[in-house]
Each structure stands twice: as C-alpha cells, then as structure tokens.
Amino acid sequence: MQFAKIQGKRWLLRFDRGQRIHVRDTKGTAWRIVSGSVRLDREEPNGEHSFANLAIRGDVIGAETLLFGKYGFTATALTACVLESWPEGHDSPVSDSLLRTLAKAERRAAEVIALRCGQAADRVRRLVMILAHSAVEQPTHAAAELQVTLPSRQDMADITALTLETVSRMVSQLRHAGVLAPLHHGRRLSQSNFAVRQTLGDTP
C-alpha cells in the first residue's frame, strides 16, 4: 500500500518491501528515490522478466516517461522506500538536472555490472556496501555501525547473478566474519532483514 504525503510542495510516495512501484508500458511520471532501494526489470524476448538495474537514494527512475509517455521498465521496491516526483519544477535549467541524472545513471550501471563478477562472497559484500552507502545520509567517513535493511535473498540473487542459496550462504559467512551483525533474536527483528555494518570506509 502506498501513502501519498504532501510535504512542503513535494509529493512523497511510500512503498513497502516487495511492492510493485510501476509496470512497464503503463503511463506515469518519473520519480527520484529519497530513501530505500528499487529494482528495475525488463521483459525478455521469451516473456520472462529479469533484473535490469538497481536504483538507490538519489537515482531517478522512469525518466523515459518524459520522452515516450510510458515506463520502459517495471519497478519494484527492494526495501521500504520513499519516492518524490521528478523533476522538481523549481530547478533552474532542466538540462543541468538531466545531465546530472545521466551521469549518475552511468555510474550506477557500472557499479551493478561490477557486482556481477568476481567471487560470490565478494559480490554479496559489495552489494551490501552499496546499499549501506545508500542508507547513510551524509558520508560519515568514520567506521560507523549502521542498520541496513537487506532485500530478499531472491532479489539479492537476481542482482548479483547468483542463486538464492549461495547468497544465503554468503550472508551467513559475512555475519560470521563480523561484517554483518549476528541475528537479533531478542528484539524480534525480522529474521534477516536487518543487518549492521561496521567498517564503512574501505573495502580490503
């Protein structure tokens, strides 16, 4: 279920984990991600739909609607997330904002492409890192503990091009290695949706 809020002059939409945000070939507007993370899927030639891209805080999704009037991808919330409509009209030159969006999209694409090579453990660790960076407001360059909501194992598998089982094993391994905090049984948190990261600055 999605709650629409008007705060100041911005439309804010909230989505829960796993919820569909928009569907390919339907009409709608573009959104900027205020918090949380989103997966984009495309339709394969064979009709299946498969992971196409990842979007996190600051990224714009659905920009193609400004050109074609329809979404080019299906978007689903990987974690609870908040979106605001884009572009914000008040911004001065549209081309500047667009250019910034383009540059960001290319960097994100490079990151996601990189997520799909190397050892399984490393891939999952890198994905967690990206999500962790997206969770923190300002880059506090100190080693800080912060809570990150992980996507479902299936979603993580789709992103890293691994299987659900391998991702699960690697998450366990990261926990054992101290990168992720052990499960909080006492506090009744969802079994594995919450994780605590410890060393944010560097990737050894």
Added chain:
Amino acid sequence: MQFAKIQGKRWLLRFDRGQRIHVRDTKGTAWRIVSGSVRLDREEPNGEHSFANLAIRGDVIGAETLLFGKYGFTATALTACVLESWPEGHDSPVSDSLLRTLAKAERRAAEVIALRCGQAADRVRRLVMILAHSAVEQPTHAAAELQVTLPSRQDMADITALTLETVSRMVSQLRHAGVLAPLHHGRRLSQSNFAVRQTLGDTP
C-alpha cells in the same frame, strides 16, 4: 592512429581496434558512436581498471564532460569505429536529445547486465547478437548474412564476465553450430576477427 575528417559540418574521428579513445579524468568532449563498438572502463578502489559498460552505434560516450569537464571513464575501441562530436549544435531542444540519450543509456545498461547471467554459450551468443545489430544499418528483419567484426577474446571475456578461454571455446561452438561462419582460409581474413551471422531476427 586517429584520422580526423570534416564531412559536411561534422567532425568524424576514426579509431582502430584496441586503440584508446580517451582516459578517465582527462579533459575532452562527448562523442556519439557512428559505427563500431567501444568499451568503457572504470578505476577500481584497488587501482585496477575494469569493464564498466559497452557502447555501440548511436550511443553517446563522455556526456559527463559537459557537467564536470572531465571524462568519468576510460574508453577503448573494441572494433574499428567512427565517432562524431556530440551534441550536434543544430539540434533544437537540448533536453530532448539528452533525454533520448538517457533512455538509450538505460536500455544499454540493462542489456549489458543481462549479458552477465545465464550459461556461457548463451552469453557469448547474445553479445554477438548485440554487436551484429549494431553493425547493420536499418533493421532488416529478414534472416540475413552479415559480417561482424568481433572484439578480442579478452574484451569479450571482460564484457561477459567469463574467461578468455571459455569465450574462445564458445565461439568455436557457435561456429560449429552454424551461428557463425567457419573461418575463411581462402580469403585471408584475420583468423577470428571476422564472423558471419545468419539468423538475425530471433533468439530461440
């Protein structure tokens, strides 16, 4: 070596296979790819540089220079290619061209991401398909034979997240399966740089 031609009012640059087009963090302008294919690389945290994206005919590379004044990626020619400067000044609304470029970049990213999952044989086949589509001028929707210059095995390996050896094996396999033409010994073509595709329309 790069030849600059002025044809009409367009600057056309030509690059050979394997040649560096531009280097990350250096100054320069953006380019649209007129023909051929290009790989973009980014610098890893550890200093290595690794495959970040693929660009083919119609794609724009180096758009971020319009914003930051420097290239965000290093670009190298996968095959002989021709570039023209971008944006072409005469185009009416900049934002329209930019939007089109953004949409294209997102579709390309999705394609490259998809190139990195599934069986090795399929990945290589899909890469060849993409390069073949980029080689043909108009989408002739009939089954047509056309010549495609393949990138080096190492480049294909970097793109598909396989090893050089596996790519070589899969290319041999595709030849045996009739997707790629057998080597032309008679015509003195380079051993494996040229390939002929046969069924362009569909991907069974």
Added chain:
DNA sequence: CGATTCCTTGAGCAACCTCAAAAGCGGTGG
C-alpha cells in the same frame, strides 16, 4: 495451531576456471 512464506544448511554434481602447450597470424629481416 496449521498454513504459508522465506531463510538456512547439507550433499553431490556440473559448468566454468586455471594452468599449460601448441598453433595461427602478422611483422621484420636475413
């Protein structure tokens, strides 16, 4: 308390990687 869904863990196997050697191609120079 079922029923459902998601996650975890195990065992065996196959696809792909690693290491290694040989062959093809292009260039240079005798």
Added chain:
DNA sequence: CCACCGCTTTTGAGGTTGCTCAAGGAATCG
C-alpha cells in the same frame, strides 16, 4: 622466400566454485 619473433587464439586436462535438489527451521497470519 623462408626463418624467426611476438602476440592472440585454440585446445586439452584437471580442479573448484557455485548450482541443483532436498529437507528442516523461523517468522507471520489467519
């Protein structure tokens, strides 16, 4: 023309990582 060199590609044999299949645990909801 042939020999030689450097580079890329091809092909082979064996090892490992991650996949497949399967069963069991944990949380949520009625």
